[in-house]
Amino acid sequence: xxxxxxxxxxxxxxxxxxxxxxxxxxxxxxxxxxxxxxxxxxxxxxxxxxxxxxxxxxxxxxxxxxxxxxxxxxxxxxxxxxxxxxxxxxxxxxxxxxxxxxxxxxxxxxxxxxxxxxxxxxxxxxxxxxxxxxxxxxxxxxxxxxxxxxxxxxxxxxxxxxxxxxxxxxxxxxxxxxxxxxxxxxxxxxxxxxxxxxxxxxxxxxxxxxxxxxxxxxxxxxxxxxxxxxxxxxxxxxxxxxxxxxxxxxxxxxxxxxxxxxxxxxxxxxxxxxxxxxxxxxxxxxxxxxxxxxxxxxxxxxxxxxxxxxxxxxxxxxxxxxxxxxxxxxxxxxxxxxxxxxxxxxxxxxxxxxxxxxxxxxxxxxxxxxxxxxxxxxxxxxxxxxxxxxxxxxxxxxxxxxxxxxxxxxxxxxxxxxxxxxxxxxxxxxxxxxxxxxxxxxxxxxxxxxxxxxxxxxxxxxxxxxxxxxxxxxxxxxxxxxxxxxxxxxxxxxxxxxxxxxxxxxxxxxxxxxxxxxxxxxxxxxxxxxxxxxxxxxxxxxxxxxxxxxxxxxxxxxxxxxxxxxxxxxxxxxxxxxxxxxxxxxxxxxx
Amino acid sequence: xxxxxxxxxxxxxxxxxxxxxxxxxxxxxxxxxxxxxxxxxxxxxxxxxxxxxxxxxxxxxxxxxxxxxxxxxxxxxxxxxxxxxxxxxxxxxxxxxxxxxxxxxxxxxxxxxxxxxxxxxxxxxxxxxxxxxxxxxxxxxxxxxxxxxxxxxxxxxxxxxxxxxxxxxxxxxxxxxxxxxxxxxxxxxxxxxxxxxxxxxxxxxxxxxxxxxxxxxxxxxxxxxxxxxxxxx
Numbered sequence: 001x002x003x004x005x006x007x008x009x010x011x012x013x014x015x016x017x018x019x020x021x022x023x024x025x026x027x028x029x030x031x032x033x034x035x036x037x038x039x040x041x042x043x044x045x046x047x048x049x050x051x052x053x054x055x056x057x058x059x060x061x062x063x064x065x066x067x068x069x070x071x072x073x074x075x076x077x078x079x080x081x082x083x084x085x086x087x088x089x090x091x092x093x094x095x096x097x098x099x100x101x102x103x104x105x106x107x108x109x110x111x112x113x114x115x116x117x118x119x120x121x122x123x124x125x126x127x128x129x130x131x132x133x134x135x136x137x138x139x140x141x142x143x144x145x146x147x148x149x150x151x152x153x154x155x156x157x158x159x160x161x162x163x164x165x166x167x168x169x170x171x172x173x174x175x176x177x178x179x180x181x182x183x184x185x186x187x188x189x190x191x192x193x194x195x196x197x198x199x200x201x202x203x204x205x206x207x208x209x210x211x212x213x214x215x216x217x218x219x220x221x222x223x224x225x226x227x228x229x230x231x232x233x234x235x236x237x238x239x240x241x242x243x244x245x246x247x248x249x250x251x252x253x254x255x256x257x258x259x260x261x262x263x264x265x266x267x268x269x270x271x272x273x274x275x276x277x278x279x280x281x282x283x284x285x286x287x288x289x290x291x292x293x294x295x296x297x298x299x300x301x302x303x304x305x306x307x308x309x310x311x312x313x314x315x316x317x318x319x320x321x322x323x324x325x326x327x328x329x330x331x332x333x334x335x336x337x338x339x340x341x342x343x344x345x346x347x348x349x350x351x352x353x354x355x356x357x358x359x360x361x362x363x364x365x366x367x368x369x370x371x372x373x374x375x376x377x378x379x380x381x382x383x384x385x386x387x388x389x390x391x392x393x394x395x396x397x398x399x400x401x402x403x404x405x406x407x408x409x410x411x412x413x414x415x416x417x418x419x420x421x422x423x424x425x426x427x428x429x430x431x432x433x434x435x436x437x438x439x440x441x442x443x444x445x446x447x448x449x450x451x452x453x454x455x456x457x458x459x460x461x462x463x464x465x466x467x468x469x470x471x472x473x474x475x476x477x478x479x480x481x482x483x484x485x486x487x488x489x490x491x492x493x494x495x496x497x498x499x500x501x502x503x504x505x506x507x508x509x510x511x512x513x514x515x516x517x518x519x520x521x522x523x524x525x526x527x528x529x530x531x532x533x534x535x536x537x538x539x540x541x542x543x544x545x546x547x548x549x550x551x552x553x554x555x556x557x558x559x560x561x562x563x564x565x566x567x568x569x570x571x572x573x574x575x576x577x578x579x580x581x582x583x584x585x586x587x588x589x590x591x
Numbered sequence: 592x593x594x595x596x597x598x599x600x601x602x603x604x605x606x607x608x609x610x611x612x613x614x615x616x617x618x619x620x621x622x623x624x625x626x627x628x629x630x631x632x633x634x635x636x637x638x639x640x641x642x643x644x645x646x647x648x649x650x651x652x653x654x655x656x657x658x659x660x661x662x663x664x665x666x667x668x669x670x671x672x673x674x675x676x677x678x679x680x681x682x683x684x685x686x687x688x689x690x691x692x693x694x695x696x697x698x699x700x701x702x703x704x705x706x707x708x709x710x711x712x713x714x715x716x717x718x719x720x721x722x723x724x725x726x727x728x729x730x731x732x733x734x735x736x737x738x739x740x741x742x743x744x745x746x747x748x749x750x751x752x753x754x755x756x757x758x759x760x761x762x763x764x765x766x767x768x769x770x771x772x773x774x775x776x777x778x779x780x781x782x783x784x785x786x787x788x789x790x791x792x793x794x795x796x797x798x799x800x801x802x803x804x805x806x807x808x809x810x811x812x813x814x815x816x817x818x819x820x821x822x823x824x
Contacts, residue, residue, distance in 0.1 A: 182641075183634050183637055186634075193623050195623060201622075221647075222648050226648075228763070228767075236759075238758075240759060256755065261652060264655075
């Protein structure tokens, strides 16, 4: 007898009854997603405050006595690491991945809910270990978020006593947590889809998260190994990454290691990491644009293949972060070529987003504003990537504010635009309430325009040659005085943009209590999560029967159709869509 | 060609039977699931893929520091030689360890076979034999570590024979692999206990035995690479 798909088997659900089983030790993917989301946001706010402190020092040097160079390097390190790993990776995969994968695929939960729950608690442990480093003697590490040896573990670097160890241990714990969650996401996508849901009918959101998780499972091992090796260097005095060093006039016991090996391992993780953050954003923004433009995504198949191609290519470009590291110059030629090849699938995606908007029936609602904002910021960040991908252009721009402007635009602002857009888009489904539209629009315009006031001048500073990671510029002959005024203006903009995020949080929290009921499908969206019998969806998601999937996720404005959207569970034999946007069979029962 | 499968709810499903590339295409274009295997087995394969990258990074890192270090690398066939009954035999202990571990893969494969035949006693016995082989391997590894640390004076940060990275890489890589074997022994014992108590008879499937086997064969295969790249190079 052939093996029968588990999606075809009737499952008995044991709904948790106690508060603790329901909301604390919950195995429900939706609760875990929200736990991930809240934790990531909380630690992200900490990183936001750190960036504000850094900007205060840069904009108004010699004014704030409580920020000394040691603090400054600690802020820079923790800001970078938290934002990239503990906020963006955790939020996109642990948060949105957990919430959306089972719902959009018509599954009841992740394949192994218990392991999924463990994933969150281990992630929380990683966050606590990281935050604990603020409270130990010497404070957190100040090695820069890339943690390059030898300086990361040598005395004289802030946090070389305990901070660096807690950082490495926290990263290793995070990787364990990510692996537990990631195995769940990948297996769920491959093995637990509902009937009719083929891979090529999956919403691009799931494609983006799925491919990003694959990248994570193959890239985090390199970070794990470099973390283990550096821990051994620090604790046991091995010399994996440590060459012979004379420090403070004293010959240390290290000899014969290779610091460039760490850079290779780190960036073999670090570059895919960029796409671990970017690919879910690509996927989600595709769905937002299509839904709010009431138009099918342009070139669905090309969008899928572009995601897969970018994912594959991301493993062969890592050394473009190392053009000035002293590696063999011929490598630069290879890595510049592969880097620029990535521009092709990326450009396909940008054109397809634009063509999706072309002659669409665009509703400028808050999620759509953020989605369009993403296209702008991503194109700007992507274009400066072409500068930095070329060895010969990169060398003078390396370690200047141009780099800071570039990666904040492409990896900070652009994905965060999608995070905000996605939170506004799915907030009605997650809570059953509608957010405040006006506050949302204020949040968008201040954030969107403000980021340009922050990051565009940084590109100019970079051309002038302002070095990054400097606590203070001091009397620098080659820099004009205007650099300082620009820095002050950047700081003011950053503080405004930072504080406007409080409006966002206020909106989310107050709408929970005061928001109007949203209904099950307020945007008229086609994907399955909007078809759940309850809003917010309850444990098991679908009631007694799983929804079927009869079409792709982009049937908007189908010529000749009675409704301007046909959800994925709209059967070929016809049905009706009620005023809530829910598909009903012609006899009125749920489809 | 097509045949029918019956689901738990009594529905019959037509299942297309295909071969070669056509079956790959039909797998990937199917709904519900891509591979006709249980969730746990699919997840184990994906985990092993990730684990391959971990061991690859360890081995590439080791090879990289071996090239980078300025001091000569100790001669492994001498370091790991043993003198038995007056005979000086290079790599003797490692050869025995390798033999034991590869034999354990044989007993594991037989356990999977008997599991699918629902032969509880033989499955459990073979799994316990596999676990015993694994425990013997870890025991001999402990002996090897003791010999190196106590008699040869090898430390993670240095050794009398040459490059300090020799000891660092040795302890890190064999330690990480040994931890995998130890975890595998515990895993085998847990599953063997469930075989004996009839857990899988009640569940109606012995797939877990095969999933355990996947992990065990992987750990075994990794050892072959460690053996080739660390001991023989």
